Amino acid sequence: MKVLHxxxxxxxKRLGVQPDGxxxxDVPYRKKSLMENVSNLIKLDTLNRRMLLRILLKP
Structure with missing residues (x-):
């Protein structure tokens, strides 16, 4: 990773490398997408709030 960066x-740019399309x-974009996905899982009763908390608080 160090070499890449x-x-x-x-x-x-001279070699034609394009930006990250x-x-x-893009953390704000990814967060919005994550929150939408979690919300949809909760609505579908695939993921309940207790499960979500357990996942988020897992060491």
Whole structure:
């Protein structure tokens, strides 16, 4: 990972590397998507609040 992040941005651009189109590092976008998915699971009774808390608080 260290090698990947030490690669010069300008050189990557010259080689045609594109920005992250999947927004992998866009935390607000990912959080919104996660919250929507969790909400849908709760509505479908696939995941209840107690299960969710147990998952989130698991060491």
């Amino acid at each position: 030490s690669f010069p941005v300008e050189k990557a 999947m927004m992998r590092l």
